[in-house]
Amino acid sequence: MQTLDRKLFRDLRGLRGQVIAIVVIVACGIASLVTMVSTYQSLLLSQERYYSQYRFADVFVQLKRAPNGVMAQILAIPGVGQGRSRVVATVTLDVPGLEDPASGRLISIPEQRQPILNDLVLRSGRYIQPGRADEVIASVAFVEANQLELGDTISAVINGRWQPLRIVGTALSPEYIYEISGTELLPDNRRFGVFWMGREALATAFDLNGAFNDVALTLTPEANQQAVIFRLDQVLERYGGLGAYGRENQLSHRFLSDDLAGLQVMALILPLIFLGIAAFLVNLVLARLVSTQRDQIAVLKAFGYSNWGVGLHFFKLVAVVVGLGSGLGIGVGRWWGANFTQFYTRFYQFPSVEYRA
Template identity: 40%
Template sequence: MNVLDIKVLRDLWSMRVQVLSIAMLVAAGVAVFVMSVSNYRALVGAMEGHYRYERFADLFAGMTRAPLVIANRLREIDGIGIVEPRVAKPVRIVREDTNLPISGRIISLPAEGQPLLNRLHLVQGRWPDPLHPEEVIINAAYAEARAVRMGESIDVVLNGRLQDFRVVGSALSPEFVFATRSAVPLPDDRNYVVLWAAEDAVASAFDMKGAFNDVAMTLAPKASLAPVLDEVDRLLAPYGEPEPTIAAISPRTAFLKTSWRSRRH
């Protein structure tokens, strides 16, 4: 050991408190980094598992009105997986206990069972009876904010006509992690509601029998996104500009929907 080595050791020993403090600080930083990475991976895994289990769609498109046969043509596009056409329209809610405007969106449900995509998780209540088209499910956040009871009636303005529905359940949806009006960045659970009703009831109210104005889709494994979007745009172009819709919030597909919606507008 030469003189310089001895000097370094003596200097380190004389500053042992400072050196120990720095070492502990570095160790704490490494520990926090490792913990943060582990938590991030766990959250990403949980998110992907949730969206996979709830069959969250990869792509959404809106149009004015398209015949159901177009859904079959969408299914034939190379790179498209599941295609689920539906009727989705903005509505207004009338309540006697408030003067504030309450907006909403009503979405059609298949005649039987869960949708193929964007499956609902019932928080309370039950699934609507196909024999009772007046029954609806509402999003759980609005139900909690407004203390809506199961069996309570809800007055909805559909296409200019007031219609009375009966709430039979509240649900969570991967499509509406939080629900808000277009161009409003923050949720307003007391003044915005999402309703899911029988397909026949929604289609009849908006003259959509045999047609749809909204579609949810998944991408096939290893599909190239750009050609798929171009083909979907080409196919839907004759059926009108998309109406303002509520974008589903998903870190997995937010960029895809944001960039595509801006193109379609």
């Protein structure tokens, strides 16, 4: 071991209290950076993959009632790629084991399974069968929160009439990654759920045979979203259109994108705070060390050590502190990141989340 390396070891041992404190602060800064960045990347990649695989729409609009023939006019708007008309209704539910009434959103799906916009990820059970007006597919979060099972029946007030709904499957949808009714900030999965029901049965129940009250569209790559929305509102104005909006204002997507933006900000601010404090402490400790070792530095230079050699000695001290803190921070950050990502899945319903460190 060289003379300066032995001196470095003695310096670290003599400053062990300050060194440990700085190592911990550096570790906190690196850990927060790794945690936030890895969580952000994991959620973002999961979101993009989910949206792409299950065809999440770009534009949405609700209306009172329009005949099915109007879809031809909508699809003819320049910039519109694919379109899906639906029947959507909010109903009151009587859920076994729940004292207060719950609410549910019924969304129509084709009687025969086929690729559609905002497609379903069937997690258990089966798809609805044609002609079975009482069969529904329920959201996973609602079924789990109420401890329901496949085959269980809940009652719904549909257009003023009680109707039993039998759960034949559970599913997820990119449209409801964040499953709230629209009047809440946090999901209440016991009292609000999403249900997918056959188009014919739901249309008949709400006197919307041959009509629709909800539209979802995708756009072509060269489309101007604002122009499409403006033209869409013109087409649907006479049918009670409530105003079209883009994906960025879709409720579930907006909550998720805002949280992702928050993670980006936290990934910048938290590490800067910790690393800034660490840099200040390192500078303070190093300045005091150099000040108290002026005689030793003079002796080292008298024995032939160059300014570069002496400077490298003190740089090694900083490198050891930063290296120890970084190693510890990366390990802790990867662990925190994996757990933090899983924490987000308690609120956001993804089919799968692949953690990216």
